[in-house]
Amino acid sequence: MAMRAWGLVLLVLGGAARTGTPAPSGCTRIADIAPQYTITYGAAVQGLFDDYATNGGSAGCVDCHFAPPPEPSGGLDLSAGASWAHLVNVPSQADPQFLYVVPGDPLRSLLFLKVNCDNPGVGGRMPLFGYGGGLLPEQQALIYDWIANGALPGTSDTVYRDGFDLRGLVP
Numbered sequence: 001m002a003m004r005a006w007g008l009v010l011l012v013l014g015g016a017a018r019t020g021t022p023a024p025s026g027c028t029r030i031a032d033i034a035p036q037y038t039i040t041y042g043a044a045v046q047g048l049f050d051d052y053a054t055n056g057g058s059a060g061c062v063d064c065h066f067a068p069p070p071e072p073s074g075g076l077d078l079s080a081g082a083s084w085a086h087l088v089n090v091p092s093q094a095d096p097q098f099l100y101v102v103p104g105d106p107l108r109s110l111l112f113l114k115v116n117c118d119n120p121g122v123g124g125r126m127p128l129f130g131y132g133g134g135l136l137p138e139q140q141a142l143i144y145d146w147i148a149n150g151a152l153p154g155t156s157d158t159v160y161r162d163g164f165d166l167r168g169l170v171p
């Protein structure tokens with residue numbers, strides 16, 4: 001009897017946990033963008049954090065996400081030299097059941113969901129309120145590819161990925 005009651009409690013808790021994190025929605029389609037296999041974190045990904053504006057303007061994630069003072073938005077420091085260690089295998093401050101970056105698994109990485117979806121599951125799409133014009137689909141795809149390639153701090157090793165359909169999972 002006691003065992004059955006516990007089973008019921010766990011069932012209810014499990015259900016509650018699932019409904020607490022709705023599937024991401026309003027995501028931009030990137031399936032048709034040619035994958036990049038060789039990505040250097042510092043130049044490409046950090047470059048985007050520093051300044052993603054391609055229309056002659058200048059805007060970066062680091063305009064909001066930097067180390068104190070003041071407190072970086074969402075507790076996340078994306079400045080050069082700090083960003084990689086703040087992202088890879090690190091739990092989200094807003095919802096620790098998400099990791100910012102799960103190497104090899106973009107669709108479980110909050111960083112990718114936050115730049116790809118209007119409703120990522122935690123807060124809103126980044127950059128916040130389309131600051132600086134937002135990210136192009138190609139820039140979102142770069143983050144996807146970097147994570148899919150293992151989220152390395154240096155240059156991704158494409159040897160084992162060559163010929164792989166990197167975007168096989170993307171709708």
Ligand code: HEC
Nearest residue numbers: 060061064073074092093094111114123124126127128131
């Ligand atoms: C105008 C300020 C601003 C800009 C620019 C901005 N962010 Fe944010 N970011 C925020 C705020 C505020 C939050 C917390 C609220 C939320 O998640 O919606 C946040 C949250 C986040 C989170 C989740 C933090 C957590 O612990 O859950 C990630 C990841 C993130 N931003 C990534 C980015 C990236 C990548 C860029 C650049 C493409 C970017 N942000 C640009 C203000 C900004």
